Amino acid sequence: MDKLILVLIIVLLVISVAQIAKMYQITGDLSKKREEDVSPTANKINANLLLLFMIGLFVAMIWQMIAFKDVLLPVAASEHGVLTDRLFNINWLILIPAFFIVNFLLFFFAWKYRYDKNRKALYLAHNNTLEMVWTIIPSIVLVFIIIYGLLTWNNIMDDPADDALYVELYSKQFDWTARYAGNDDVMGEANFSLISTQNPLGLITEETVKAKIDELNDEIAKLEKKLEEEIMPESKVKDTKDRIGMRTRQRARVINYLDSGINFSGALDDQVIRGEFHIPVGREVNFQIRSRDVIHSAYMPHFRAQMNAVPGMITQFKFVPTITTDSMRTVLGDEEFNYVLLCNKVCGSAHYNMQMDIIVDSPTDYQKWIDEQGTFAASIGIEIENSVADEEEVDDSEVEKDSKVAQTIK
Amino acid sequence: MSAVSEAHVAEHSHDHSHSHEESFVSKYVFSQDHKMISKQFLITAVFMGIIAMALSIFFRLQLAWPGESFGILNYFLGDRWAPDGILDRNMYLSLVTIHGTIMVFFVLTGGLSGTFSNLLIPLQIGARDMASGFLNMLSYWFFLVSSVIMVSSLFIETGAAGGGWTVYPPLSALPQAMPGSGLGMTLWLISMSLFIVSSLLGGLNYIVTILNLRTKGMKMTRLPLTIWAFFITAVLGVLSFPVLFAAALLLIMDRSMGTSFYLSDIYVAGEALDPVGGSPILYQHLFWFLGHPEVYIVLLPALGISSEVIATNSRKPIFGYRAMIGSILAIGFLSFIVWGHHMFVTGMNPFLGSVFVFTTLLIAIPSAVKAFNYITTLWKGNLKFTPGMLFSIGLVSTFVTGGLTGIILADSALDINVHDTYFVVAHFHVVMGLSAIFGMFAGIYHWFPKMFGRMMNMKLGYVHFWLTIVGGYGVFVPMHFVGMAGAPRRYYQYTDYPMFEGLLNLNVLITIFAIGAALAQAIFLWNFFWSIFKGQKSVQNPWKSNTLEWTILNAAVGYL
Ligand code: HEM
Ligand SMILES: [Cu+2]
Ligand SMILES: [Cu+2]
Numbered sequence: 001m002d003k004l005i006l007v008l009i010i011v012l013l014v015i016s017v018a019q020i021a022k023m024y025q026i027t028g029d030l031s032k033k034r035e036e037d038v039s040p041t042a043n044k045i046n047a048n049l050l051l052l053f054m055i056g057l058f059v060a061m062i063w064q065m066i067a068f069k070d071v072l073l074p075v076a077a078s079e080h081g082v083l084t085d086r087l088f089n090i091n092w093l094i095l096i097p098a099f100f101i102v103n104f105l106l107f108f109f110a111w112k113y114r115y116d117k118n119r120k121a122l123y124l125a126h127n128n129t130l131e132m133v134w135t136i137i138p139s140i141v142l143v144f145i146i147i148y149g150l151l152t153w154n155n156i157m158d159d160p161a162d163d164a165l166y167v168e169l170y171s172k173q174f175d176w177t178a179r180y181a182g183n184d185d186v187m188g189e190a191n192f193s194l195i196s197t198q199n200p201l202g203l204i205t206e207e208t209v210k211a212k213i214d215e216l217n218d219e220i221a222k223l224e225k226k227l228e229e230e231i232m233p234e235s236k237v238k239d240t241k242d243r244i245g246m247r248t249r250q251r252a253r254v255i256n257y258l259d260s261g262i263n264f265s266g267a268l269d270d271q272v273i274r275g276e277f278h279i280p281v282g283r284e285v286n287f288q289i290r291s292r293d294v295i296h297s298a299y300m301p302h303f304r305a306q307m308n309a310v311p312g313m314i315t316q317f318k319f320v321p322t323i324t325t326d327s328m329r330t331v332l333g334d335e336e337f338n339y340v341l342l343c344n345k346v347c348g349s350a351h352y353n354m355q356m357d358i359i360v361d362s363p364t365d366y367q368k369w370i371d372e373q374g375t376f377a378a379s380i381g382i383e384i385e386n387s388v389a390d391e392e393e394v395d396d397s398e399v400e401k402d403s404k405v406a407q408t409i410k
Numbered sequence: 411m412s413a414v415s416e417a418h419v420a421e422h423s424h425d426h427s428h429s430h431e432e433s434f435v436s437k438y439v440f441s442q443d444h445k446m447i448s449k450q451f452l453i454t455a456v457f458m459g460i461i462a463m464a465l466s467i468f469f470r471l472q473l474a475w476p477g478e479s480f481g482i483l484n485y486f487l488g489d490r491w492a493p494d495g496i497l498d499r500n501m502y503l504s505l506v507t508i509h510g511t512i513m514v515f516f517v518l519t520g521g522l523s524g525t526f527s528n529l530l531i532p533l534q535i536g537a538r539d540m541a542s543g544f545l546n547m548l549s550y551w552f553f554l555v556s557s558v559i560m561v562s563s564l565f566i567e568t569g570a571a572g573g574g575w576t577v578y579p580p581l582s583a584l585p586q587a588m589p590g591s592g593l594g595m596t597l598w599l600i601s602m603s604l605f606i607v608s609s610l611l612g613g614l615n616y617i618v619t620i621l622n623l624r625t626k627g628m629k630m631t632r633l634p635l636t637i638w639a640f641f642i643t644a645v646l647g648v649l650s651f652p653v654l655f656a657a658a659l660l661l662i663m664d665r666s667m668g669t670s671f672y673l674s675d676i677y678v679a680g681e682a683l684d685p686v687g688g689s690p691i692l693y694q695h696l697f698w699f700l701g702h703p704e705v706y707i708v709l710l711p712a713l714g715i716s717s718e719v720i721a722t723n724s725r726k727p728i729f730g731y732r733a734m735i736g737s738i739l740a741i742g743f744l745s746f747i748v749w750g751h752h753m754f755v756t757g758m759n760p761f762l763g764s765v766f767v768f769t770t771l772l773i774a775i776p777s778a779v780k781a782f783n784y785i786t787t788l789w790k791g792n793l794k795f796t797p798g799m800l801f802s803i804g805l806v807s808t809f810v811t812g813g814l815t816g817i818i819l820a821d822s823a824l825d826i827n828v829h830d831t832y833f834v835v836a837h838f839h840v841v842m843g844l845s846a847i848f849g850m851f852a853g854i855y856h857w858f859p860k861m862f863g864r865m866m867n868m869k870l871g872y873v874h875f876w877l878t879i880v881g882g883y884g885v886f887v888p889m890h891f892v893g894m895a896g897a898p899r900r901y902y903q904y905t906d907y908p909m910f911e912g913l914l915n916l917n918v919l920i921t922i923f924a925i926g927a928a929l930a931q932a933i934f935l936w937n938f939f940w941s942i943f944k945g946q947k948s949v950q951n952p953w954k955s956n957t958l959e960w961t962i963l964n965a966a967v968g969y970l
Binding site: 010013014017018034035036038042043046047049050053056057060061064068070071072073083084087088091092095098099102103105106107109110113114115116119120121122123124125126127130131134135138139142145146149150152153154156157172173191192193195202246249250253292293294295297299301302304305306307308310311312313315316336337338340342343344345346347348349350351352353355 | 580682686755757772774775790796811826827880887895898903906933949
């Protein structure tokens, strides 16, 4: 029923628009007036409308700035975000007046100099002084904008601090996974050839490499058997052969890891997190961003942070969160509020719902949380020697020193 | 020079001897006459515009009333793409993609340059026709075929391309990644390749004609600004479209020949693929090397048109003719060294980012000069508000508004947080969807008499303008706020995020304005098609303009 009414309304609207148009046309024809003659009345009406439109535009603009204030992002929850917002505001302080002034001049002149048969247009082909003025003034303003902008940009893009917490954000259609380096403070290496159900991030450990080789051997054997035993159409044969080739090449890549001298233990104590991830307030977090399939973008608007996730490379973005989730909830008066990581590069059908909550904790809460997270080793059923690491953890300063060493090694 | 004028004469007499025995097919279909080709481009572009506009209304309905059922969606898209009248999320992406592609390339590139360069270049420089009528004809037919392919891609089983009008790989390279990356993407690439050929044939012709076929005394420094704008536009196109062609070719190879220019380390649909060592970012560099000049390919003709329309209807010469040429040249040059501003958050070297910030912000200077020159042309003029004039004033206003938000985006530190949000969508719609489209309307209202020998109805033109500018600003100003609230673009719905709850009202507002503005175009369409056949016969120079095209008798141009 609803649909029918809507279709009807639209059809009626189109018809009525066309009818009005026709009516206008006929009245025009009757009056025998020439189309190119802009009557003084028409000219005046349009001139007034231009002025009215300008006022309407300005009022609407100011109204929107006030009315839509609440829908905008809340205060920046990161150190650099405060700088970004300041830069944003200062730019607006320049650009909004420019918008008003230039549009005012445009519409006001249009209104003021509407046709008058008793007046002649001023012949004015150029004026060098004027033109210099409006080349130089914008240039000076732009130099200011450029310098201020680049200072902020360099600040944001600076190298990560020595004691930064490294967190990997791993993207795939259509969700995020976070990974923490674990007690050894080394983010284990990964490769897409190793991805499997147990190892969604493709982490490289002795066990995952061996498991993958076994899996590929099985698959190749199965395919070869199929090729031998089954009678298939030509295209299917080619398909199967292609598949065997692909798996064989993948196996070659994987086998290479066996004697590559790569650190197999790096990934063992890494913590792979799904659902929501935590970061400590006041400490720099350096996100290592990866993708397994198409380009995604790690967008954390509350922190004024964004970086693309590009298959085949690791990108990074760092910031210092300054407001815990709890404080932000109090500030906003919203007990449900959560920071969120969104995908901001179109990546397929569920792009619109590729999100992960971010919890900013106090350092102690964070420590408690991270300690509760299981290791990757545990998830694939391996025991690792944890006792040494556990002892180290007791002494906080030790850990910090150690992590610094680990960073410099990296 | 004398060789040229001889050829000129020969061509003329040749043309003349045939003019009486021209068949319908050679006059209206396979025409080599620049005026007919210009009309062909215009009418094709108008139809493409209607289609692209309808698509935008379809997805705006979903944004304002997510998940609600609309009979009209089911009617047009069928059960496959709008079961129970609810838009499918893959189709949503296809609609966005094809809407953008058609508007940018088919309406504002092919339509705008194809119509007005063809119509005005020979007439305003005093040449008999384009340098090569045959290439010109080919240019149109490539355009038409590519248009047909692009539109028909909407009707295939797996749906049209869905990765956005920029079709970034790997998404666009992997049929496993989304249905739209299958046959739909192949058709997109074929269509765009043909389009590029069309655009190159046209562009070369415009350049050669302007350089070689100017009439005696028509020095480069006396050319109307329209011609300067079309000239630089053609140069930009000829230099940048081949790069897009290369990008598309490499993408085609990655898709079907197993190469890995853009692909590396990919695990999709449950298996690890072969390619290693390619770079998805390479595509973006190639794409935006065209993509940024492209936005000026879209805008410059509109600016050229409005220069002429504003000067004529102010009864004054355009202020600062030489500065205007200088600005066009500066914009044209700079537009080749700013493409990286679309890629600030791809992980590019921050220093490189800084360079692009600098070059991009430089563009604001010639842009500002142009805006001020327009305004000064109005100053102490004697203004006649024809519909063309109103649209030109609207163009200046929206160009200023959109240019200012461009400055925000060019500031890389700010772009981090607004890149790929609705703020970008708002920015480029203000400069393309409003400014460039207004330029196109201004051109249509202004040169309609020269094209068809008849006048469009003035009052309807006024109604059309006022509804369009109110509707247009009504759509795109609120959109900036949606972007500043952090809402990403190309989202099927925002209901999965508490933080976007407050945006729903805004989205309803935007959609209502969009429907209003779309309906207002019905007035234009009526006026346009009715006037072609029934409009008042026009006099030779209705606007009392002093460019060359108005010195030609209407009868000599041979109308419909
Ligand atoms: C002062 C002049 C301008 C400046 C400084 C400027 C700057 C920018 C920047 C930095 C972006 C990238 C934003 C992002 O993706 O995060 C952008 C996007 C865009 N601009 Fe402009 N711009 C200007 C004028 C124009 C004009 C005149 C047009 C077209 C007629 C235009 C069309 C576009 C389009 C189409 C996009 C978005 C493409 C996409 O991502 O889909 N811009 N602009
Ligand atoms: Cu996504
Ligand atoms: Cu650009």
